[in-house]
Amino acid sequence: MxxxxxxxxxxxxxxxxxxxxxxxxxxxxxxxxxxxxxxxxxxxxxxxxxxxxxxxxxxxxxxxxxxxxxxxxxxxxxxxxxxxxxxxxxxxxxxxxxxxxxxxxxxxxxxxxxxxxxxxxxxxxxALALIVPTMSGSPAILLDVGANVDCKPQNLEQFAVMGELYARSVLKISRPRVGVLSVGEEEGKGNDLTREAYALIKQLPLNFIGNVEGRDIYNGNCDVIVCDGFVGNVALKTSEGLTRLVREMLKASLTSTVTAQVGALLSRKAFNAFKRRLDPSEYGGAPLLxxxxxxxxxxxxxxxxxxxxxxxxxxxxxxxxxxxxxxxxxxxxxxxxxxxxxxxxxxxx
Structure with a gap:
């Protein structure tokens, strides 16, 4: 059907x-x-x-x-x-x-x-939940990425619950690791919003791993990264710009250094595979949870x-x-x- x-x-x-x-x-x-x-x-x-x-x-x-x-x-x-x-x-x-x-x-x-x-x-x-690629090969979820620029701690608590359900149901992650995006891993780090959200999410029956930092969005150490829409949208747009930069720099380097026909073919295949992995068009869009x-x-x-x-x-x-x-x-x-x-x-x- x-x-x-x-x-x-x-x-x-x-x-x-x-x-x-x-x-x-x-x-x-x-x-x-x-x-x-x-x-x-x-x-x-x-x-x-x-x-x-x-x-x-x-x-x-x-x-x-x-x-x-x-x-x-x-x-x-x-x-x-x-x-x-x-x-x-x-x-x-x-x-x-x-x-x-x-x-x-x-x-x-x-x-x-x-x-x-x-x-x-x-x-x-x-909340808008974006699927992002990670170094581990498994995708992660970042939310919110733009629906709410001003949030209260209970909003982030709800984002954590919805994101964890999405990770289990769609990404088939049996026990998703949930973290709050902050400026440090320690429990006391961050602003009032992240500290209060930390305390609320910590009490939920989730696999909560505490605060995570910006690098954890892509390293595969966390499956669901929770933040307000202002921070999430800035992270999203920064990532898009960096992805374009890396693609263009890699393309230019391959073009200038590869001369042998066989080597050029292999490099082109590797580059295309790399490009597809980072290509936002492959992820379709962000669900409004x-x-x-x-x-x-x-x-x-x-x-x-x-x-x-x-x-x-x-x-x-x-x-x-x-x-x-x-x-x-x-x-x-x-x-x-x-x-x-x-x-x-x-x-x-």
Whole structure:
């Protein structure tokens, strides 16, 4: 059976071409039916040009508006009621699709998901969970990477619970190691937020290893790294810049030093393998944990392969039943209700 996934066709920087090509790749390689959400005339023409007479399980759902990257999230969510984001997330709420993927405005996607889907019981603020490669060969989860720039200790406590469930359910890590991202490994290190979060998470029935530092994001010593969205987003953007730097420097070094044809071929293969391991397009997108439905958010610069993998992640997330597991976990707890102001959060643009 095909898994139905809604795809925001107007989200990425160069939309809708990457979305159209990504939908085609997804339907050719994955057991999915993609519902492209956006202006139907533009999408129909684009699909006809790319597909010709080929028939794939792709449907078009009309949305007359879209939210641009430079739109203010709160204003756009209130005023653009027929945006491709809102229409796609309504399909999730109405259970017409199993999940939703967008490479659009992160803040708007998070705010729209909270408004349309709502938060799971017991979850004050949803969090973006990014899968990152590590030196051990196994991926790790970093959260939050941009949904909430201001957090309270109990928010990080909830992030730890959701991230640990995600690591067990999707990454198949039997006993994930959970750490708080701080400036030192000692329990007393960090600011008020990390110290108080440390005390809360320490009491949870998790494999908590304490504070971890920036280098632990990629060395494989921790499976779930918890932080507020401000720190997480800075770490994410810094990592992206460093990855590009390393790739370009390595490429330049190989080009200038390899002269033999056989050596050049072997080096090219090694470089391509290295590039794929660090390529963000292979990871698809970051799930928004803690909402009543599957919402995956990708990078604005996503290419067709990143879009395809975003659809894949949405399908895998839905199949794993992560939301149901999070709801079950928090139903066994008695959290304090969030205030109206706190529940809104402050998403990044």
């Amino acid at each position: 095909l898994i139905d996934i809604a795809l925001d066709a107007m989200g990425s920087d160069k939309s809708p071409e990457p979305e159209l090509r990504g939908a085609i790749l997804a339907c050719r390689q994955l057991p999915v039916r993609v519902h492209l959400v956006g202006p139907q005339d533009i999408l129909r023409r684009g699909l006809k040009d790319m597909l010709g007479r080929e028939r794939l399980p792709i449907e078009i759902v009309h949305a007359s508006e879209h939210i641009a990257m430079d739109d203010k999230a709160a204003h756009a969510v209130r005023t653009k009621k027929d945006s491709s984001m809102r229409v796609g997330l309504k399909l999730v709420r109405e259970k017409k699709v199993a999940g939703f993927f967008t490479a659009g405005n992160t803040g708007a996607a998070m705010a729209t998901a909270k408004m349309v889907l709502g938060a799971l019981p017991g979850v004050d603020r949803p 803690g909402v009543r439905g599957v919402c995956i958010i990708g990078h604005g610069s996503s290419n067709d392969r990143a879009i395809m993998n975003g659809v894949r992640v949405a399908a895998e997330f839905a199949q794993a039943g992560i939301n149901e597991r999070i709801a079950t976990e928090f139903s066994q707890r008695t959290p304090e209700p969030a205030t109206t102001a706190d529940s809104l959060g402050l998403p990044l643009q």
